[in-house]
Amino acid sequence: MSPPSSGRRWRSRSSWKARTRPPAVAGRVSTRDSRSSRSTSSGTRPPSRRSSSIRTRSARRRPRARLAEAPAWRRDHRLRSPDRGNPTGVMTDTKTPEATTTASTPTGRVPTVPPLPGSNVVAIARLADHVGEEVTLRGWLYNKRSSGKLHFLEVRDGSGVVQAVVFKGDVSPELFAQADRLQQETSLEVIGTVKEHGKIKGQYEVGVKDVKVLGAPAREYPISPKEHGTDFLMDNRHLWLRSKRQHAIMRVRHSIIKAVRDFFDLNDFTLIDAPIFTPNACEGTSNLFQTDYHGDPAYLTQSGQLYMEAAAAAFGKVYCFGPTFRAEKSKTRRHLAEFWMVEPEVAFMKLEEDMVLAEHFLSYIVQRVLETRQNELKILERDTKMLENVQAPFPRITYHQAIEILQQNGHPEAKVGDDFGGDEETVISNKFDRPVIVHRYPMNLKAFYFARDANDPSLALNMDVLAPEGYGEIVGGGQREEDLARLEGAITEHNLPREAFEWYLDLRRYGTFPHAGFGLGIERTVSWICGLPHVRETIPFPRMLNRLAP
């Protein structure tokens, strides 16, 4: 059930390296570099205790202070502005002020809404800042254990889980008896003193003084702390989200999305949202969900790309991030009917730079998650070794080389012209120790808008990034056809309704320009980074072939 892990290292290491090292990127970041830079931030105090003015000042000062101690590759990047010499404007510096402040604390920042006067409600994630103090927790009973004169109440409040210890000698007999009767998922207010855990160093617990039941369950909570079947859990998705594992996944998802936005912000992209209702299929391949739009058919978008091409002509470097929909009857561990996609598009960018952008983008996301979500990855029992390898540059192979790899590895029937299924993608990606870029597929396998390779017009200037460990394609993109006549020809060849694409053809009529971009599926990325066997747990409320509820 779990995806196959790759113990193999990629073979032709030197060959791809020599051929494909991008001109603007100094070299790969070693694990040691990233670890040492991580340690600079992890020792800082949580931001809650700092005043905002200090925080601003230190954030402003930090880049310069770091510059002196930064390794050479990083200094290099600092000095190179996006407008000079770096074609994509991609910066690999992983330390943003946000990244620094969130590194050591899950909740991250100073609350913008001040607590009510006199209230001492504390988030469980912040208990370490309140050792010795009497605090109030508000949350739900996650689990309960007892031992004679002690009850151990595991309380969760969304920020974390803590053990609240009710000692018979500390509370009234009534309260002690009541604590014994508390049911799972009762909502509570717990008042007690924060102290170090009786057995585990570095953890904290609360010595209970009082417990108030805010809401007792009307019936038995269906999800007991034991195994359950997938279907049952999916039927109870609204409750399942409360469990530790789901909590960890959603936190990682959150961090991935934040890293996506930070990456594009840092590299001067503008967020341009694409519409969700569209009048026509933009790729003309997949099945779309049709809706009624005041009497006319409309479809739920399957990609924002065509709109991003228009936006790139207006803003240069753009991206969109939103839900996309596919009505395919796919029932696999990699498919959802509704999923979230990130799609950057850059004016005057060509395929080679597109690959550089994609590999730096992915590296940034993975390294940010490693910095900020170690606890969550531990809960998910994710082996992070393979993730630490995710550093640009990635190996690159052509579609033809990929076919050769397949032929030599148990797929002798593979031939030029075939597309890759999940199985084939796994065979290819298992040859490498990090994501691999496969480029220049046959044109007839690809959507109409791809540019052709000038050296071989049968090939598309496209690229897919295959994630390691059997997770398959997570990025797909490439360079777009910029020539009006050729694009018109492609629309005709694909039997697409010409009228619907007039606006799109306008982009070639009025100052056409080379441009490229890609799409990244968020759920597949979350699934890969978390090491999950199925994408259904990576989105809060999945929409799948046979599931529209809850």
Add this chain to the structure above:
RNA sequence: UCCAGCGAAGCCGAAUGGUCAGGCAGCCGGCUGUUAACCGGUCAUCUCGGAGGUUCGAUUCCUCCCGCUGGAGCCA
């Protein structure tokens, strides 16, 4: 659409052509340090997904249907 597997109490789940083991949760009790706690006790007519068939007898074998799961095609 096709292929394969599965369908038993709130949940997980063994066995079986002759009437559902065990466990979790629940309930009662025990234990000053437990951490998917543990120990003892207790509980459930669940027509063993539905319909039909074979049989003296089916949860168990066969057929169809429904549902679920994984996969193929398609895709991120």
